[in-house]
Amino acid sequence: MADLPDPPQSAATRVVGARPVRPDGAAKADGSAAYVDDLAIEGLWHGATLRSERPRARFAVDTSALAGSGVVCLTAADVPGRNRIALIADDWPVLADGETNHVGEALALVAAPSRAAAFAALGELRVTYEDLPAEVDLDAALAGSARELAACAVDHGDVEAGLSAAAHVVEATYETAHQEHAYIEPQGMIALPGPDSAVEVVGSLQCPYYVHHALVSLLGCEPDAVRVRQAVTGGGFGGKEDYPDLIAAHAVLLAARAGRPVKLVYDRREDMLATTRRHPSRVRHRTGVDAEGKLVAVDIDVLLDGGAYTTLSPVVLSRAVLHAAGPYACPNVRIRGRVLATHTATNGAFRGFGAPQTQFAAERQMDRVARVLGLDPLAIRERNAYRPGDVTPTGQVLDESASALQCLAEAERRTGFRARWQALEAERSRALDDGRPRAGIGLSLCWHGVGFTGNGERRMESPVAVRLERGGRLAVLAASTDIGQGTETVLAQIAAEAAGVPFEAVEVAPPDTALVPDSGPTVASRTVMVVGGILERAAGELARRVREGAPGLPFAAAGDAWLAEHGPLEVVERYADDGTEFDEETYRGVAYAVHGWGADVVEASVDPDTLIARTERATLVCDVGKVIHPLLCAGQVEGGSLQAFGWGHLEAARVTGGRLEQGSFSTYTIPTTLDAPAMETVLLEHPGGSGPRGAKGVGEIPMDGGAPALAAAIENAVGIAATRIPATPEVLFEAREAGDDDG
Amino acid sequence: MGERSTFLLNGEEVVREGDPMARLLDVLREQRRLTGTKEGCGEGECGSCTVLLDGEVVCSCLVPIVQVDGREVRTVEGLAGDEAHAALSSLLVREGGVQCGACTPGVVVTLRALLERDPRPTRARVREALAGNLCRCTGYEGILRAVAALVGRKERP
Numbered sequence: 001m002a003d004l005p006d007p008p009q010s011a012a013t014r015v016v017g018a019r020p021v022r023p024d025g026a027a028k029a030d031g032s033a034a035y036v037d038d039l040a041i042e043g044l045w046h047g048a049t050l051r052s053e054r055p056r057a058r059f060a061v062d063t064s065a066l067a068g069s070g071v072v073c074l075t076a077a078d079v080p081g082r083n084r085i086a087l088i089a090d091d092w093p094v095l096a097d098g099e100t101n102h103v104g105e106a107l108a109l110v111a112a113p114s115r116a117a118a119f120a121a122l123g124e125l126r127v128t129y130e131d132l133p134a135e136v137d138l139d140a141a142l143a144g145s146a147r148e149l150a151a152c153a154v155d156h157g158d159v160e161a162g163l164s165a166a167a168h169v170v171e172a173t174y175e176t177a178h179q180e181h182a183y184i185e186p187q188g189m190i191a192l193p194g195p196d197s198a199v200e201v202v203g204s205l206q207c208p209y210y211v212h213h214a215l216v217s218l219l220g221c222e223p224d225a226v227r228v229r230q231a232v233t234g235g236g237f238g239g240k241e242d243y244p245d246l247i248a249a250h251a252v253l254l255a256a257r258a259g260r261p262v263k264l265v266y267d268r269r270e271d272m273l274a275t276t277r278r279h280p281s282r283v284r285h286r287t288g289v290d291a292e293g294k295l296v297a298v299d300i301d302v303l304l305d306g307g308a309y310t311t312l313s314p315v316v317l318s319r320a321v322l323h324a325a326g327p328y329a330c331p332n333v334r335i336r337g338r339v340l341a342t343h344t345a346t347n348g349a350f351r352g353f354g355a356p357q358t359q360f361a362a363e364r365q366m367d368r369v370a371r372v373l374g375l376d377p378l379a380i381r382e383r384n385a386y387r388p389g390d391v392t393p394t395g396q397v398l399d400e401s402a403s404a405l406q407c408l409a410e411a412e413r414r415t416g417f418r419a420r421w422q423a424l425e426a427e428r429s430r431a432l433d434d435g436r437p438r439a440g441i442g443l444s445l446c447w448h449g450v451g452f453t454g455n456g457e458r459r460m461e462s463p464v465a466v467r468l469e470r471g472g473r474l475a476v477l478a479a480s481t482d483i484g485q486g487t488e489t490v491l492a493q494i495a496a497e498a499a500g501v502p503f504e505a506v507e508v509a510p511p512d513t514a515l516v517p518d519s520g521p522t523v524a525s526r527t528v529m530v531v532g533g534i535l536e537r538a539a540g541e542l543a544r545r546v547r548e549g550a551p552g553l554p555f556a557a558a559g560d561a562w563l564a565e566h567g568p569l570e571v572v573e574r575y576a577d578d579g580t581e582f583d584e585e586t587y588r589g590v591a592y593a594v595h596g597w598g599a600d601v602v603e604a605s606v607d608p609d610t611l612i613a614r615t616e617r618a619t620l621v622c623d624v625g626k627v628i629h630p631l632l633c634a635g636q637v638e639g640g641s642l643q644a645f646g647w648g649h650l651e652a653a654r655v656t657g658g659r660l661e662q663g664s665f666s667t668y669t670i671p672t673t674l675d676a677p678a679m680e681t682v683l684l685e686h687p688g689g690s691g692p693r694g695a696k697g698v699g700e701i702p703m704d705g706g707a708p709a710l711a712a713a714i715e716n717a718v719g720i721a722a723t724r725i726p727a728t729p730e731v732l733f734e735a736r737e738a739g740d741d742d743g
Numbered sequence: 744m745g746e747r748s749t750f751l752l753n754g755e756e757v758v759r760e761g762d763p764m765a766r767l768l769d770v771l772r773e774q775r776r777l778t779g780t781k782e783g784c785g786e787g788e789c790g791s792c793t794v795l796l797d798g799e800v801v802c803s804c805l806v807p808i809v810q811v812d813g814r815e816v817r818t819v820e821g822l823a824g825d826e827a828h829a830a831l832s833s834l835l836v837r838e839g840g841v842q843c844g845a846c847t848p849g850v851v852v853t854l855r856a857l858l859e860r861d862p863r864p865t866r867a868r869v870r871e872a873l874a875g876n877l878c879r880c881t882g883y884e885g886i887l888r889a890v891a892a893l894v895g896r897k898e899r900p
């Protein structure tokens with residue numbers, strides 16, 4: 001456990017860079033914060049979901065036992081209009097209709113006056129299945145229909161020419177498994193029917209306007225007839241980005257039929273079985289280097305398992321492919337990406353959004369190439385890491401904030417990585433068979449594009465509003481949700497800094513579609529940079545108008561004078577087009593407005609007999625552009641990194657025959673205090689992009705580097721190069737037996 | 744018809760009739776409206792439902808109400824009123840030990856029990872005590888920093 005880093009030194013600010021106390025903290029610590037399952041609502045009924053037990057089958061549900069019971073029961077036939085959740089593709093049913101495509105899919109819904117009665121009613125339903133051939137993993141999909149949910153490609157230079165000119169060509173394939181979000185609060189939603197078929201939902205969610213869009217489309221109603229509010233939300237990590245659309249749809253349909261409020265709260269098993277997970281990946285690299293270890297050509301195939309329906313897979317793939325070559329300059333790059341459908345629960349958004357999968361492969365491949373050349377892991381990265389002015393595979397020229405080398409230098413300075421890695425390599429070759437734990441150290445370097453890929457932000461033109469209140473107070477109106485990260489706090493800081501008012505003078509409105517504009521979803525590390533950047537302009541503009549109206553007066557008096565003279569003042573700003581372009585067909589152009597950069601050093605110990613690995617220490621260097629709140633920023637790095645270590649060696653989610661074997665926290669083990677390493681977080685500031693004071697976002701990059709650095713440390717300790725994560729003892733044992741080691 | 748259980752809840756006597764196998768967690772949340780005790784897994788793995796039973800840390804999702812008869816239960820609400828809570832809560836928030844908050848009441852209850860017994864626990868002791876409280880947001884660093892700060896402050900005269 002290390003002390004928090006000192007606030008980094010850069011351009012002077014007053015509120016940005018300070019550590020105001022998060023306003024929601026005390027209520028969370030004394031238990032009074034109200035999450036969706038804590039809300040007391042008069043006349044509330046409870047919903048429950050009948051789920052498929054087969055990966056692929058025709059089915060029929062016999063509901064006759066519930067006739068006359070007073071219990072509400074709905075099947076696909078009761079869904080109004082098109083039985084689809086409106087997202088990217090039009091393939092995700094609200095309720096499966098006659099054919100199910102994964103275990104855990106919703107087949108029918110019930111609602112009853114109590115939770116016990118609802119579950120008793122589920123037990124009365126009879127389902128008959130007629131099994132159909134199922135493709136339950138990537139191997140089965142490749143051997144079978146290989147149905148593509150998405151595909152994309154990047155081409156840069158001449159890869160075949162580059163490979164034939166290379167001094168060495170190194171080939172390997174890497175795999176990553178499902179990961180469960182494991183937010184501590186399971187998913188849940190309450191729907192409250194209003195007058196004139198209006199409906200309100202309140203729930204655990206990241207993106208109120210995604211839910212709003214899905215419900216308006218489902219009900220075929222006017223946008224004003226649907227109101228979506230976020231309850232205090234107990235973690236998201238991407239898991240509450242897309243899936244709440246479906247739960248909200250279910251709750252709304254039940255509430256409409258019951259004519260009263262209905263709550264659907266999942267239990268842990270149901271949440272793990274039915275909701276989205278991280279896409280499993282298989283990534284093949286062919287890497288050509290010259291004799292000095294400079295990359296001359298890389299050829300990468302990215303394959304993702306999308307699960308049953310498309311949901312967000314095309315966007316996840318896009319980010320996976322755009323990060324697949326890692327933060328390294330190379331003149332000849334070919335990347336091919338595909339998402340294949342399988343008959344498993346849909347895979348969706350998860351912190352990092354495809355980039356952790358492909359960067360695990362890229363980082364382990366760099367270590368493999370380094371071994372072929374006799375270089376150490378730091379040397380090969382220093383030789384190839386992007387510098388400002390370098391050109392990415394899409395043709396994007398990197399700006400001055402490309403800080404890969406600074407991240408590496410800081411990691412080396414803090415840890416003495418190179419010397420220790422070399423010493424441990426030498427020690428391993430001398431190691432006695434004495435059963436004592438072996439120490440290892442590993443390094444990773446990562447980048448992460450901030451905000452939506454390509455033209456996403458341009459298309460959305462997100463608005464953010466700031467309203468002047470009496471007494472010089474400001475209200476921030478944005479749809480960004482606080483799911484733990486501290487959004488409410490950092491948005492208030494950004495507005496206060498821009499307007500030149502104290503932090504305490506700013507209030508952030510609750511994410512409620514009746515109150516705030518659609519400033520876009522809380523995803524893609526975009527809240528600080530994109531929403532915060534727009535907010536910075538809006539708050540600055542509002543303050544300028546108020547101060548110009550009454551020069552010399554204190555802001556509070558000037559504000560009240562404005563309100564008295566002109567009436568209400570609300571300033572709305574939108575995302576400003578930066579003039580760059582990205583061609584979504586050819587994948588040429590500026591893929592991301594700016595990138596965050598990070599270097600992780602992980603120290604692990606591995607028992608040579610059991611192959612159980614422990615993360616002992618982690619040094620996490622992260623360039624975030626500008627630190628808005630040092631504590632909250634470090635919190636993202638610490639929490640994201642532990643999630644990455646869990647994915648790297650603990651969180652085994654095996655899907656066998658289309659069924660997840662781990663449906664609980666007893667069998668799916670996320671890191672506890674005893675698994676967490678001591679962490680030192682180092683925040684660097686290389687400002688760039690349109691964010692407030694050059695802030696670049698931090699939500700996802702901590703997920704990128706942890707797993708490859710840990711796998712590298714295991715290799716340094718026991719000589720087993722795991723090409724597959726989680727690197728459980730079983731996986732390491734198999735890798736050793738397969739001879740894929742040099743120990 | 745159910746069995747009657749009588750117990751002390753946050754210092755107040757409670758008489759409850761009903762299913763003797765009802766989970767203490769449900770009795771707290773649904774009948775007593777004490778929703779600071781959260782359900783994260785329902786099988787004693789995550790620690791979000793941690794309460795004190797005669798001063799011992801237990802997962803209230805695993806305790807049938809019949810076992811509580813004649814005993815004392817303290818929930819986060821019952822612990823939150825005093826100075827010890829104010830000090831712990833303030834440090835948890837200030838050191839980054841609170842993010843989404845779903846695990847926080849359980850963490851608070853566990854730490855109160857630990858600090859009651861051992862006002863200056865070692866780092867290893869804190870990690871061991873918290874091993875049954877899963878947190879997915881903080882990487883535990885902020886929680887450990889908060890306890891270190893609390894203990895450090897007590898070390899000073």
